[in-house]
Amino acid sequence: MNPLLPFIMAGDPSLESLPHLLAEAKALGLEALEVGLPHSDPIADGPVLQAAAHRAIQRGATPLRVLEVLATCVESPDLVLFTYLNPLLQIGADRLVDLLRRTPVKALLVVDLPDGEEEEFETRLRSAGYPMIPLLAPTTDPQRAKGLLDRRPDPGPGHPFAQRFAYVVARLGVTGTGAVTDLAPVRERLNALRSLSDRPLAVGFGLSDAVALNAVRNMGATPVIGSALVQALATGQSLKAFLESRLN
Amino acid sequence: MHATEFQLPTRFGTGSLGGCYAPETLMQPLLDLEKALRRALDDPSFHSELKTELRNFVGRPTPLTPAPRLAEKLGLRNLFLKREDLTHTGAHKINNALAQALLARRMGKAEIIAETGAGQHGVASAAACARLGLKCTVYMGVVDMARQAPNVARMRLFGAEVVPVEAGQGTLKEAVNEALRAWAGRCDKAHYILGSALGPHPFPTMVRTFQTVIGEEARAQVLEQFSGLPDAVIACAGGGSNGLGLLVPFLGDALHRFAVEAGGHGTALGEHAARLEGGRMGVLHGCKTLLLQDQHGHTAETASISAGLDYPALGPELAALVLDGKVEVLRASDDDALSGARLLCESEGILPALESSHALALLPELAKRGFTSVLLGLSGRGDKDLSTYQTKIGL
Numbered sequence: 022m023n024p025l026l027p028f029i030m031a032g033d034p035s036l037e038s039l040p041h042l043l044a045e046a047k048a049l050g051l052e053a054l055e056v057g058l059p060h061s062d063p064i065a066d067g068p069v070l071q072a073a074a075h076r077a078i079q080r081g082a083t084p085l086r087v088l089e090v091l092a093t094c095v096e097s098p099d100l101v102l103f104t105y106l107n108p109l110l111q112i113g114a115d116r117l118v119d120l121l122r123r124t125p126v127k128a129l130l131v132v133d134l135p136d137g138e139e140e141e142f143e144t145r146l147r148s149a150g151y152p153m154i155p156l157l158a159p160t161t162d163p164q165r166a167k168g169l170l171d172r173r174p175d176p177g178p179g180h181p182f183a184q185r186f187a188y189v190v191a192r193l194g195v196t197g198t199g200a201v202t203d204l205a206p207v208r209e210r211l212n213a214l215r216s217l218s219d220r221p222l223a224v225g226f227g228l229s230d231a232v233a234l235n236a237v238r239n240m241g242a243t244p245v246i247g248s249a250l251v252q253a254l255a256t257g258q259s260l261k262a263f264l265e266s267r268l269n
Numbered sequence: 270m271h272a273t274e275f276q277l278p279t280r281f282g283t284g285s286l287g288g289c290y291a292p293e294t295l296m297q298p299l300l301d302l303e304k305a306l307r308r309a310l311d312d313p314s315f316h317s318e319l320k321t322e323l324r325n326f327v328g329r330p331t332p333l334t335p336a337p338r339l340a341e342k343l344g345l346r347n348l349f350l351k352r353e354d355l356t357h358t359g360a361h362k363i364n365n366a367l368a369q370a371l372l373a374r375r376m377g378k379a380e381i382i383a384e385t386g387a388g389q390h391g392v393a394s395a396a397a398c399a400r401l402g403l404k405c406t407v408y409m410g411v412v413d414m415a416r417q418a419p420n421v422a423r424m425r426l427f428g429a430e431v432v433p434v435e436a437g438q439g440t441l442k443e444a445v446n447e448a449l450r451a452w453a454g455r456c457d458k459a460h461y462i463l464g465s466a467l468g469p470h471p472f473p474t475m476v477r478t479f480q481t482v483i484g485e486e487a488r489a490q491v492l493e494q495f496s497g498l499p500d501a502v503i504a505c506a507g508g509g510s511n512g513l514g515l516l517v518p519f520l521g522d523a524l525h526r527f528a529v530e531a532g533g534h535g536t537a538l539g540e541h542a543a544r545l546e547g548g549r550m551g552v553l554h555g556c557k558t559l560l561l562q563d564q565h566g567h568t569a570e571t572a573s574i575s576a577g578l579d580y581p582a583l584g585p586e587l588a589a590l591v592l593d594g595k596v597e598v599l600r601a602s603d604d605d606a607l608s609g610a611r612l613l614c615e616s617e618g619i620l621p622a623l624e625s626s627h628a629l630a631l632l633p634e635l636a637k638r639g640f641t642s643v644l645l646g647l648s649g650r651g652d653k654d655l656s657t658y659q660t661k662i663g664l
Binding site for chain 1: 436
């Protein structure tokens, strides 16, 4: 099982540091990492990731520039590009596929793209090898979850974790704010999801300390750490030191 | 989301605008909301409850006021004003806020979240919540809070909590962002009353449905008073709740329909909120529509003297009507709007909101184009804008 799925915001603390951060993550043995493509209106993100996105945009981390830099990242875990739909729509599916081919990106997580809303766009990306990661929220009942997992299917064990997992949103709300204090409902949801699918599951939103991350691992799922890491990087901590403290 | 899971159409026009581009956390709440809306609309008791409240609390029907002195000044034969400024709370926003609050109560939600730009939707939501005994939290950009201070006080008097939103430009776009985030955190307990005809399905359809009372009344009133239809109908448009509310009931008629956008203080991106000329198709706040954005797909800054029109996207249904040639879009600058306001004040003794003043500003243009009888939607009253008028006109 993959023990940790970290999230970093491309362009924060700087675009120039991105190749180094990814190489460090790879050296730590991380299999996959989520990279945020900064957007002006991140409606599912809390204050930490909003601020990181705005800082990154101000520093010139446009979608094309981020993809250019990612194309230079030879040493990198598999990447999941985490973003919102509009910047991708403006690039267009064909051009996006061309740009992604040069990068370590293996899949996309587009927060405001429910399956079926941009069928042509999503099909083009999937057939080029870039599946959309399904999100499962506390409001997603088992029947709906089954439909979502079927329509954004697990490509199978021959594929890397970055393309196979489903993202389980631990609690209501946005990223970062408010730690999840009671993980019992998450455990129940994970159990219910396992009766629907045997694909790997990652759990995120509101997880930051080592105790919570370990609790998720003990449920057989991969914890996602985002806002706490982004905050640490923004205040000058090293990725290696931060992640080492969360991996054990 | 597969469109089949919603029962009502989620898209508008030949360009298939609208849709439901929402985070997964909000999908089930949106499905539940559509179901509750359909049930309410099929239930005669909802309609009679709404009608009673619109009469007794809001003061509907609002008058259709002939404006003969202004008409004469402009060279029009007839000018009629649909007086949404005379509703309780002073703008058309109450029609939708009250209806959605009633719907929320039917859904068993005791808590309301709302966003506001000019503050009219916030005031309307706060009033409706006080009336129905619901808890109300309103998100408002800090810039808008400063320029619409009287409305902040009114919301607080009605018992609402007004949460300042400091991000970005501190205007309506950021308020919607924050309201959507708040709803994602409390969607199990709260209903989100979106104030404009935008956002993910079913909001655009729902808001339009609750606002067409404006045009339905106006159409019947003008037929009665004028024994015929005007040759042009005109309304201002931010997201489009007022524009659709007035124009949709006239879609089957052989007349010209106009929506007026905020031309701000210039034509460069960032200096206005004119989405038709400056916008491209994009997705913001859950729907696909004409959007002011930069080349990277980031939402552009906007500018307008009027907080209610200062929004980067045109609501998807109105945008579809425009692209399909059923509504024509015009723009009025900040200065035009101030002139429009003065014109109405001096000729008819009515103080319009800055939003409505954008429509008033285009009346000389309609006269020049040869229209002779015009119906104008006066979306709100201008008391909230007095300090802007004082500063800009030098009173």
